[in-house]
Each structure stands twice: as structure tokens, then as C-alpha cells.
Amino acid sequence: MSPVDLDARVAAGLAETTARLHAACAAAGRDRSEVTLVAVSKTHPVEAAAAAVAAGVLDLGENRPRELASKAAVLDDVRWHLIGPLQRNKVRDVVGVTHCIHTVDRRRLLDAIEARAQHVAQVEERDVEVDVMVQVNVAGDRAKHGCAVDEVDALVAYGASQPHVRVVGLMTMPPLPEPGVDPNEAARPHFARLRGLRDRVARGHPGVRALSMGMSADLEAAVLEGATHVRVGTAIFGGRPPRRD
Numbered sequence: 001m002s003p004v005d006l007d008a009r010v011a012a013g014l015a016e017t018t019a020r021l022h023a024a025c026a027a028a029g030r031d032r033s034e035v036t037l038v039a040v041s042k043t044h045p046v047e048a049a050a051a052a053v054a055a056g057v058l059d060l061g062e063n064r065p066r067e068l069a070s071k072a073a074v075l076d077d078v079r080w081h082l083i084g085p086l087q088r089n090k091v092r093d094v095v096g097v098t099h100c101i102h103t104v105d106r107r108r109l110l111d112a113i114e115a116r117a118q119h120v121a122q123v124e125e126r127d128v129e130v131d132v133m134v135q136v137n138v139a140g141d142r143a144k145h146g147c148a149v150d151e152v153d154a155l156v157a158y159g160a161s162q163p164h165v166r167v168v169g170l171m172t173m174p175p176l177p178e179p180g181v182d183p184n185e186a187a188r189p190h191f192a193r194l195r196g197l198r199d200r201v202a203r204g205h206p207g208v209r210a211l212s213m214g215m216s217a218d219l220e221a222a223v224l225e226g227a228t229h230v231r232v233g234t235a236i237f238g239g240r241p242p243r244r245d
């Protein structure tokens with residue numbers, strides 16, 4: 001695709017997504033400013049991410065740490081979000097680079113993030129605070145990442161006890177809907193559950209406010225249930241070649 005075509009296609013996808021977000025916020029009686037659109041550029045070339053930024057995107061998401069780090073080296077005036085699974089040996093790629101890690105689901109990962117943040121703070125002689133969200137497997141779906149619902153409180157408390165980590169919210173991915181089922185309808189109870197969890201957790205940890213939920217197919221349900229971050233790829237950038245994650 002020529003650069004002009006790419007820019008035009010991404011701008012059109014973004015305009016359509018923004019219109020859906022406005023409509024969803026209006027239907028939910030919410031202010032559009034309450035919902036951050038994270039444009040998910042994974043698998044697409046950095047030129048596509050740059051086209052989104054040129055069209056007004058302020059937040060970009062990637063699900064692989066390496067891909068995030070290499071794109072962030074080129075596009076460094078946006079907020080980068082890690083939305084995919086993080087292994088401890090990849091923590092160094094994203095700490096100090098990402099605005100928020102949405103996918104923290106175990107203590108050992110928090111330990112690695114804290115250790116790396118301490119290191120960066122020392123070497124670069126600056127304050128480093130890593131914003132993270134706890135990913136929750138609300139459906140108890142074994143194929144999915146995320147901690148169990150009954151582990152959330154302990155994980156949030158553990159994160160809150162780390163000096164260089166701030167737990168700012170919860171994230172979830174609902175199970176894929178059965179064929180023929182409206183994705184918004186299928187996802188909504190899972191989003192409602194995450195919101196209920198957040199409300200409860202926030203009583204002890206008022207900094208836990210964010211709800212990262214909703215993608216191309218189900219952002220309306222997510223906004224209705226209080227999403228503060230929707231992660232939208234396909235609707236902005238078009239389809240992706242299949243990849244195992």
C-alpha cells in the first residue's frame with residue numbers, strides 16, 4: 001500500500017472508531033474524556049502506527065515487548081501500553097518505556113518489574129514509577145492469561161507494596177463469543193464483573209480506578225460498563241495476518 005493510501009485508511013478507521021466511542025459514551029451518559037482509546041498497532045508496520053499518531057492518536061498498544069520497544073524507539077512522543085503477556089526476561093524491554101503495563105497477573109512478574117524499575121532509577125538518576133494493571137481472568141477460562149478472581153486482592157496489595165510500582169486498575173479479555181452471538185452481548189457480563197471487582201478493590205486501594213476492557217468488536221458494552229481504556233486494533237488498522245497470540 002502506498003503511504004498516502006495507508007494514511008487515508010488508518011485515518012478513516014480512526015474516525016469510525018472515534019464516532020463509535022462518542023455514540024457509546026452518549027448512550028452510557030459518560031463524558032468522552034473518561035475513555036482513553038489505545039490504538040493497537042501490533043503486527044502492523046511502524047508507518048501504520050505513525051499514521052494513527054498523525055491522525056490524532058495519543059496512546060498506542062502492542063502485545064509483544066520487543067515490538068513495543070522497537071516501535072517506541074521511533075515514535076517516542078506517544079504513550080505506549082503493553083497489552084500482551086509479559087515474561088520476566090522481557091521486563092527490561094518495557095520498563096522505562098511504557099506508560100502502562102496492562103497485563104500483570106503474578107507476583108514474580110511484579111518482583112521483576114520492581115527490580116528493573118529500581119535499576120533504571122539508579123542508572124538514569126530519575127524517579128521511575130511503573131503504572132500497571134492487574135489482568136483478571138474473569139471467566140475462569142483456562143486458555144486465557146490473567147489471575148483468578150480470588151487472587152486479585154492479594155496481587156493488588158502486593159503491587160501496592162512495591163515502591164516503584166503503581167497499580168492503577170484492572171484489565172480483562174472476555175472469552176471469544178460463540179459463533180452467531182453478538183460480541184457486545186456476550187462480553188457485557190464479563191465487563192460488569194470486572195467493574196464490580198474494581199469497585200470492591202478500590203475501597204482499600206483508591207488508586208485502582210482504571211478498567212481496561214473492550215476491543216473492536218465489543219467496545220460499546222465496555223463503555224456501558226465503565227471502561228476507562230478500550231484497546232482497538234482491527235477497527236483502526238484493518239485485519240492482521242494470523243499469529244498464534
Ligand SMILES: *Cc1c(COP(=O)(O)O)cnc(C)c1O
Pocket residue numbers: 040042063083084173214215216217231232233234235
Ligand atoms: C490484539 C488485541 C486487542 C485488539 O483487538 P482487535 O479485535 O483487533 O481490536 C485488544 N486487546 C488485546 C489484549 C489484544 O491482544
